[in-house]
Amino acid sequence: MDNLFQLKDKNIVVMGVANDRSIAWGTAKALIEVGANVIFTYRKERSLKKLEKQLANYEDIQPLLIQCDVNSDESIQHAFNEISEKVGTIHGIVHSVAFAHAEDLKNRFVETSREGYAFAQDTSAYSLIAVANAARPFMTEGGSIVTMTYLGAERVLEGYNVMGVAKAALEASVRYLAADVGTDGIRVNAISAGAIKTLAAKGVPSFNTILNKIEESAPLKRNVTLEEVANMTVVMLSQLSSGITGEVIYVDSGYHILGI
Ligand SMILES: NC(=O)c1ccc[n+]([C@@H]2O[C@H](COP(=O)([O-])OP(=O)(O)OC[C@H]3O[C@@H](n4cnc5c(N)ncnc54)[C@H](O)[C@@H]3O)[C@@H](O)[C@H]2O)c1
Structure with missing residues (x-):
């Protein structure tokens, strides 16, 4: 398995673990399983505490935990300088970060x-x-950068509002970045995840309605799991997806193919 992914001992930065339900945490667990060296960034002390608690179950690894607030260029620069000083080359990044004011949703x-x-x-x-x-x-x-997006980027989903417009910009940024950094051997892709009950999802007022609707109508007649999104993220970070860049990959029980 390790050979298939070729992620053993690769330095992968995972941004966006708030708790054990976070897509970033699911991905980090899957990355640890394939032998990657995971470096975590967190925004708040509260997330650091949660991370430390979760990592207590992994006695044989001591991952780097670095503060990074993506609203600040200085914080981002500082975080990546520190990561590189400590581990050297960076091989992959999981960007699993989003936020909007509650009133705008x-x-x-x-x-x-x-x-x-x-x-x-x-x-x-x-x-x-x-x-x-x-x-x-x-x-x-070279390497691979993977971000998390949602169907609200291209369809109107009640209560997703300003975040849908931000995800549309994110998906366009994936394409422009992919075209730009491809010459450096860096791939950039997005995973369009189906609805998963996380902290961020709690901010979307219609979230439970969305979960029920997917269960009723998606081709697979169920919602996706954290593990399914995490596994595909690992694939997109790995050599298994070496020919893919600038793409949005749907892990959503097929919901996005439906008309009505
Ligand atoms: N949960 C879903 O249904 C779903 C579906 C599709 C896409 N997504 C996307 O997946 C990603 C992860 O969200 P999640 O559902 O795991 O929720 P989550 O709340 O667990 O993760 C969101 C993370 O963003 C971080 N964050 C917010 N502002 C930040 C800042 N300024 N600097 C650094 N970090 C910051 C938070 O600390 C948190 O860790 C988001 O981009 C979200 O839009 C989620």
């Missing part, structure tokens, strides 16, 4: 504030560009 979309729009874009879309630029000098052997 609850209010009518037409009422989205200028500040709320800019904040959602900055945190959820621009951050991928800033992270790719900060990491690029340390990805000297």
Whole structure:
């Protein structure tokens, strides 16, 4: 298995673990299983505490835990400099970070504030560009960057509002970044995950309705699991996907293919 993925001892930065339900945590667990050296970034002390608690179950590894707030260029630069100083080459990044103000998800979309729009874009879309630029000098052997997106980027999903527009920008950024850094052997892709009950998902008012609707109508007649999204993320970080870049890969029980 290790040979198939070729991720053993590769340095993969995982951004966005808030707790054990986070897509980033599911991905980190799967990466540890294939022997990758996972480096975690966290935003808040609260997430650090949760991370330390979860990692207590893994006695034989001592991952690097680095603070990084993606709203700050300085914080991003500092984090990637520190990561590179400690581990050298970076081989992959999981960008699993997004945020919008609660009122911009609850209010009518037409009422989205200028500040709320800019904040959602900055945190959820621009951050991928800033992270790719900060990491690029340390990805000297090429590598793979994977971000998390959602169907709300291309379809109107009630309550997703400003985050849908941010995800649309994120998906476009994936394509422009892929075209740009491909010459450095770096691939950039997005996973469009089906609905999963996480902290971020709690902010979407219609989330339970979405879960029920998918169960009723998706081709697989069920929601996806954290493990399914994590496994595909590992594939997209690995040599198994070496010919794919600039792509949005759906892990959503096939829901996105439906018309009505
Ligand atoms: N849960 C779902 O149904 C679903 C579906 C599709 C896509 N996604 C996407 O997956 C990604 C991960 O979300 P999740 O569902 O695991 O929820 P989560 O709340 O566990 O993770 C979101 C993470 O973003 C981090 N974050 C927010 N602002 C940040 C900042 N300024 N700097 C650094 N980190 C910051 C949070 O600390 C948190 O760890 C997000 O991009 C989300 O939009 C989620």
